[in-house]
Amino acid sequence: MKNILVTGCCGYIGSHTCVYLLQENYNVIGLDNFSNSKREVLDKITIITGKKIKFYECDMLDRDGLNRIFNDNKIDLVIDFAAYKAVGDSVINPVKYYINNVSSVLTLLDVMKDHNVKSLIFSSSATVYGIPKVVPINEECETGFTTNPYGTSKYYVENILNDLYKSDNNWSICIFRYFNPIGAHPSGLIGDEPNGIPANLMPYILKVASREFEFLNIFGNDYDTVDGTGVRDYIHIIDLSKAHICGIKKLEKEKSGFYIYNLGTGIGYSVLEIVKIFEKVNKVEIPIKIANRRDGDISICYADSTKAKNELNWKAIYSLEDMCRDSYNFMINNKNNF
Ligand code: WQD
Numbered sequence: 001m002k003n004i005l006v007t008g009c010c011g012y013i014g015s016h017t018c019v020y021l022l023q024e025n026y027n028v029i030g031l032d033n034f035s036n037s038k039r040e041v042l043d044k045i046t047i048i049t050g051k052k053i054k055f056y057e058c059d060m061l062d063r064d065g066l067n068r069i070f071n072d073n074k075i076d077l078v079i080d081f082a083a084y085k086a087v088g089d090s091v092i093n094p095v096k097y098y099i100n101n102v103s104s105v106l107t108l109l110d111v112m113k114d115h116n117v118k119s120l121i122f123s124s125s126a127t128v129y130g131i132p133k134v135v136p137i138n139e140e141c142e143t144g145f146t147t148n149p150y151g152t153s154k155y156y157v158e159n160i161l162n163d164l165y166k167s168d169n170n171w172s173i174c175i176f177r178y179f180n181p182i183g184a185h186p187s188g189l190i191g192d193e194p195n196g197i198p199a200n201l202m203p204y205i206l207k208v209a210s211r212e213f214e215f216l217n218i219f220g221n222d223y224d225t226v227d228g229t230g231v232r233d234y235i236h237i238i239d240l241s242k243a244h245i246c247g248i249k250k251l252e253k254e255k256s257g258f259y260i261y262n263l264g265t266g267i268g269y270s271v272l273e274i275v276k277i278f279e280k281v282n283k284v285e286i287p288i289k290i291a292n293r294r295d296g297d298i299s300i301c302y303a304d305s306t307k308a309k310n311e312l313n314w315k316a317i318y319s320l321e322d323m324c325r326d327s328y329n330f331m332i333n334n335k336n337n338f
Helices: 012-023 040-049 063-072 087-092 094-114 149-167 201-209 237-254 271-282 306-312 320-333
Strands: 003-007 027-032 054-057 077-080 119-125 172-178 180-182 216-219 234-236 257-263 288-291
Touching (some): 012 237, 027 063, 094 119, 119 149, 149 257, 201 320, 216 271, 234 237
Parallel strands (some): 003 027, 077 119, 119 172, 172 257, 180 234
């Protein structure tokens, strides 16, 4: 498998994955509609790797646009990142999330089938587990009791992919359930830079570190956790991106199949712990205010990623200190955007 189509290639996870795909000598065809990313990311990927992505500006709901990409290129495998991903926003705008995160995948799958391309890596999320009954969470844990439309949209697509594989065992499908990706490429050229006011924790902390915002609102300190604030499994974007190379190799080796893997470190950190480590590593103060809980949030969530270790020979290696340092370095190198 040489020719990889990456949807959402200019996004946070997509752009980092493209860097490692190019460095592993894959040919990368990319599409993005810039709804939550910037075109300049393409040049930065080229600066980092010395290689270019064959890029198409295209919305995943644009069937003709997708057909053109598959007619122009012999695609061997698709990595589908293109989706909205903010929990709070999804509670306010559910239909926008179901159209963008579910309908677009249905269009993609139909076009893939028309072109007999049946290898897919799908970016899902730990939010499909909803309020976990046990932690750490493994892939056998129950899914579906999602607490927000973002997580529900990912849960729906996982079921669509399962039905698709049951209807045609020639498909090769790998679902990655990401926990909380943070950090940035050490070059400081690419990172998590959502348009507008950040919904996710680390991009918001970076806005406070740049003094664009005065303080961080901590959404609730009355959860049943180590210090009352939400606990999550933060994973370096480099570790997460490299897992996709392992996923390609797995699908190449197995020829077909349906696989699900948690991508996390297996360690949970609270919001207050993140703030403290960020301040220590970067010698910068992050003022905080305790605010009300955010709708759709859960108390605690972290991964058991043993299955990915055993079946993909993949393991997260970067520390929370690395994640905080690289995130801050990205902000410093992109001051005008913060
Ligand atoms: C983390 C913790 C908040 C912002 C998301 C989505 C999805 C996924 C990444 C890929 C929670 C707290 C946050 C703030 C805060 N991406 N927080 N103040 O909601 O765990 O999940 O993870 O799949 O985007 O599933 O991530 O970064 O929004 O929140 O206190 O300004 O930080 O309450 O405890 P989340 P998050």
